């Protein structure tokens with residue numbers, strides 16, 4: 001397993017859990033030591049337990065010796081990062097480094113299972129890149145590439161791997177593809193120890209490029225669905241409808257489905273923006289303009305500005321205002337701050353002269369953004385605040401004592417950027433509730449009469 005980021009570590013631990021022998025390659029010595037102790041270098045539910053169990057069972061180990069790991073393995077998974085470059089295209093330097101590092105160790109045919117999200121066509125590119133690095137074009141014949149896009153979500157990655165909606169495998173070499181199908185049998189059959197007897201998992205077999213396209217198409221669809229919900233939320237605000245109920249009513253249509261229709265601050269994280277940018281850049285290479293995807297990106301960016309505008313509308317001036325931010329990670333269940341809407345909004349508020357204090361159940365600091373003061377709990381973050389912004393829908397926030405919170409704030413505005421709170425509860429506590437596309441709760445004549 002080359003790469004011990006989110007994907008590589010989860011896949012290594014899960015493959016060991018379903019019975020395979022896995023060696024993870026990591027060059028960073030601190031990370032290596034942590035992994036060897038059964039501790040992931042990031043927070044992911046259920047992962048440390050699997051790491052420890054795999055290590056204790058002798059099925060999982062970590063090394064910095066890439067050459068030996070590849071030589072002693074039947075298959076090599078590539079799980080390295082492909083972050084977006086300034087032009088939107090994925091940065092392939094980590095993939096190039098892998099090609100150069102494995103080249104001297106290929107003595108016989110070897111299967112490379114690529115889980116990194118790479119531009120369509122990069123699977124084919126890998127064979128040539130390895131041969132190029134080996135200085136021998138015949139080495140390309142030894143490289144069998146299988147694309148195995150990952151659909152793991154941070155926070156539920158272990159369960160997403162073990163109980164996926166589908167497994168997608170793509171190759172131009174049927175024998176290599178069959179070998180990876182074998183590797184996945186315990187997941188496909190849901191027959192690994194501890195599996196709870198779920199139905200078999202569908203397998204999608206494809207050619208290399210089609211599998212690579214499936215990954216992008218899935219992510220850009222989900223992102224577009226979120227932007228669609230956010231656009232409907234704008235309509236709801238204009239006409240006075242409630243987006244939560246609209247989403248529920250629309251999502252019950254089985255052709256649409258209820259998930260990823262959550263309006264709010266939009267998506268963050270390391271994947272959606274990167275993959276949309278890559279698709280838009282790819283379209284540009286062919287002279288095609290991906291207008292739907294461009295619109296989805298634009299709407300997502302606007303949702304962050306919407307938060308600032310909502311605060312401005314009520315506070316009139318942000319200079320010197322105190323804002324308490326609840327939630328820093330880009331979504332619940334993770335400590336990942338990459339492209340976090342909450343951190344972005346905090347930056348915009350600070351630029352306008354506001355002071356931002358924050359609380360997050362797992363994030364203790366925001367590296368590179370010392371202006372956000374991270375407090376030990378929600379009540380200390382809210383002390384003296386003119387407005388409270390909920391930026392991440394951590395379940396813990398639902399149980400906050402809103403009266404206690406209101407007692408410590410200076411102002412009464414509560415902006416629920418994730419539409420996750422019950423407006424009636426926070427209004428009862430004395431806050432003025434503001435959501436995204438939500439209709440003010442109907443505490444009108446009927447309730448007052450009661």
Ligand code: UGA
Nearest residue numbers: 150151152153154226260261262266267268269271330331
């Ligand atoms: C996403 C995909 O869901 C995974 O299938 C994929 O494997 C992964 O990207 C990847 O390519 O690596 P992830 O970024 O971990 O996974 O998180 P999601 O649960 O998809 O959430 C992404 C963002 O969308 C979060 O900021 C979340 O708050 C936001 N979101 C999600 C909404 O704003 N509304 C929704 O209804 C759902």
